[in-house]
Amino acid sequence: MEIETWWLLVLPLFFALGWVAARIDIRHLLSESRSLPSSYFRGLNFLLNEQPDKAIEAFTEAVKVDPQTIELHFALGSLFRRRGEVERAIRMHQNLVARSDLGKDQKTLALYELAQDYLKAGLLDRAEELFLKLEHTQHAEAVLKFLLEIYEQEKDWQKAIVITGKLESVTGHSHQKDIANFYCEMANNEIMHSRAEAARPHIDRALTHHRLCVRANMLLGDLELTQGKLDAAVTAWKRIETQNPEYLSLVSDRLFRVFKQQDKTAEGITLLRGYLAKYPSLDLLNTVFDGLLESQGAESAYALARDELRRSPTLLGLDKLLEAQLLDAPAERRPDLELTKTLVHQHTRSLAMYKCDHCGFRARQFYWHCPACASWETYSPRRTEEKGLPA
Ligand SMILES: [Zn+2]
Structure with missing residues (x-):
């Protein structure tokens, strides 16, 4: 009986305490949200509905109503930059840098954002100047990467080497x-x-x-x-x-030209045929094919294309074989062969490409520095159709 009475007395007290606590929380929340301009919530709503233009408008209004909202300034600044409105981003971040009520970390962050705006705007000197000031801050790794990007764009390789050395010490890679x-x-x-x-x-x-x-x-x-x-x-x-023998295909033409220049065509062909046997590739095949055609005639070139096609059945190889067949085909067979060759060639044009292993960008030309993702030495020296086929 005694226990039941105790419960009867204490239980309402618990409810009362819970109710008071909930009221305090709700009041606190309400007072916090009232301190933010309504345009801030409109902006959030637009962002959630993937309407960034309207979100920017609403946030800009919120910043005007309450200039104290530093975080919002940062958010808006980077939103401008990401949308390519670099001048507005620069203004936003310049205002932040000029403020006297910013803490040390916020000031550093404002400079870091401004430097990125300058880089995006192509103002490389100004970006470099700011990034150099930020080299020893908590943004060090990103700052060094941005500096490297600047020096690569300016082709200032000496400075790129120094920065890459620093990047190695910061990242350990x-x-x-x-x-x-x-x-x-x-x-x-x-x-x-x-x-x-x-x-x-x-x-x-x-x-x-x-x-x-x-x-x-x-x-x-x-x-x-x-x-x-x-x-x-x-x-x-x-x-x-x-x-790395795969790269021999990139020098096959030069090698052959030098052998030819020294009147050592046969020796050159033997060397390149040896490479082709060990490291098959379209570029090596092309060089040996042209070399044979020039020095030994169409029959040898045709035999080479046929053997290579048997060994590695690719459309690019077929293209070469048809080219060889056309060389001394009788007149009555030429129109058919030419038609087939044109059809195959139209298709292989899109196949004979080099591809960046890092970003997948394909190009007719071989690059040491990928024009799409800016990585170094990520292109395979083998054209795309050759990759993955049995050697
Ligand atoms: Zn790439």
Whole structure:
């Protein structure tokens, strides 16, 4: 009996306490939400309904009504930038930077956002200046990546190398392959301007940073060629086999031209046929095909295309075989062969592409630096249709 009485007395008290607590919470919530302008909630509603234009309008109004809403300024600024309204983003973030009531972290964040606005607007000098100030903040890793993006755009490879080194220490990940490519860019630039001797140290450094840097040996071969050292050029290009033989297809034409220039066509064909047997690829096939056609005639070229098609049945191989058949086809068979060849060729045109392994971007030309995702050395030297087929 005693226990029941106790319960009867205490239970209403619990209910009363719960009711008071709930009222306090609700009052607190109501007072907080009343302090935000109604346009803020309209903005949120538009955002949830995926109407960013109207959301921006509503948020802009909310900011005007209550300029104290710092977080909203940040949100609006980055929303402007993402939508490409860079000038408005810059104004928004400049206002934030100029405010005196910002804490240290908020000030840093405002500068970081402003730097990104400048980068998006293409104002690289201003972006670089701000990012350099933010190098030792909590945004260090992202800042270094943005700086690298700027130096890559400006083709300032020396600065790109320094920043990549810093990025390695911050992230603990190796970027030696990228650094090797920056040295290759510098070497390439020197070769283009006929400053062969200035190119050589860059090539050496590329290989020091990344022993398997195929591009360095390709450039070394090009460099030796410009100086008339044909044997040295061949040696440099042949070294690619020990680094990554798939890339031999990228130098097959140059190799053949140098052998031909030295009146060693047969030797060149033997070397390239050996590569083709071990590392089949369309580019190697094309070079050997043209070499055979030129030195031994249509029959040899046709036999090569037929054997390769048997070994690796691809449409690109069929295209080559039809080309070989057309070379000495009798007049009455030519129209049919030409029609088939045109049809196959129209189809293979879209197949013979290089593809970035990182972002999937396809291009007719081989790139060391992907124009779509800006990654280094992510293109396979084999054209897309060849990939995944039995070697
Ligand atoms: Zn890519």
